[in-house]
Amino acid sequence: MTVNLLGLGQEGLDAFCAGLGEKPFRARQLMRWLHHAGVDDFAAMTDVAKSLRERLAECAVIAPPRVLRDTIAADGTRKWLLDVGTGNAIESVFIPEEGRGTLCISSQAGCALACSFCSTGHQGFNRNLGVEEIIGQLWLANKCLGRGVAEARPISNVVMMGMGEPLANFDNVVAALRLMLDDNAYGLSRRRVTLSTAGLVPAIDRLRDECPVALAVSLHAPDDALRNELVPVNRKYPIQELLGACVRYLEKAPRDFVTFEYVMLSGVNDSLAQARALAALVREVPCKFNLIPFNPFSGTGYRRSDAAAIARFRDALMQAGLVTTVRKTRGDDIDAACGQLAGRVQDRTRRSKRRQDASAITEAAR
Secondary structure: OOOOHOOOOOOHHHHHHHHHOOOOOHHHHHHHHHOOOOOOOOOOOOOOOOOHHHHHHHHEOOOOOEEEEEEEOOOOOOEEEOOOOOOOOHHHHHHHHEEEEEEEEOOEOOOOOOOOOOHHOOEEEEOOOOOOOOHHHHHHHHHHOOOOOOOOOOOOOEEOOOOOOOHHHHHHHHHHHHHHHOOOOOOOOOOHHHEOOOOOHHHHHHHHOOOOOOEEEEOOOOOHHHHHHHHHHHHHOHHHHHHHHHHHOOOOOOOOOEEEEEEEEEOOOOOOOHHHHHHHHHOOOEEEEEEEEHHHHHHHOEEOOHHHHHHHHHHHHHOOEEEEEEEEOOOHOOOOOOOOOOOOOOOOOHHHHHHHHHHHHHHHHO
């Protein structure tokens, strides 16, 4: 049985090399060749003994997800559709900006949390991604973007904001995060790696203790009644419990604030009264707000708040002393904007089938 080395962190590579009778320094060499240099050919690992290279070719592979489609938007945003087997595909997005490049990574094939404004949530859930599939997105993006052994890396920031709820795949996501942070692998700063969650409170506490990175929380409503509709996991972990977890997280976080993400839905959560309620809600939490203009997708009933409504909402938060930005929509011409990632998922939850049945019943009743 061959081993995909992209799925092994330093300890895993140590054990793998020990199993081959090799000394620990060989594992460090492999780590640098795999992740720092992005090499996928054992023969190219010039400082590794030839005998070990030959053995590796027999028992190991370096196999990221296979690219099904590679699309570049007018603004330079690049999206990859990646095959993760069993009829499932995921999406990753690279966003180039002045002075930095950000990669948005998926953690699951689909998502079970069913947030009503999210394309991924509408298609249901199949499975968690393995470490090799999560870190493979970063490895592959670096390679596609033209990084060579001696060249600067095009990806300076990673956001776990793609398909899926990262904290619902906790162990694999944390193992991948540790690789991102490892100086022998990608060497990213904790401040430059952000994990976005819909609010799995116990897992936020675990992340604080095991691998604290920058935290973003999908809030999207100023009260439980509305958030229950938009983010159904709120019924299990209501807002006050979530805010408590955010405050605890900041005890060990690399940044001194949590980012609250707030999708702007016309006539749903964008009134001035809701902005003021939101400001009052978070007054005890060191935070910043990132307002996200809603990005439409097929089958949604929501509309994007207009520019004036977003500006009024932003100004109300800023007047309350909250740092607030409006996310620039990137890659919407290739369905790469926030909330649009869909991939292709064999829905184990059968949510998409139930939704289609309900739509058919509604249509027949008209």
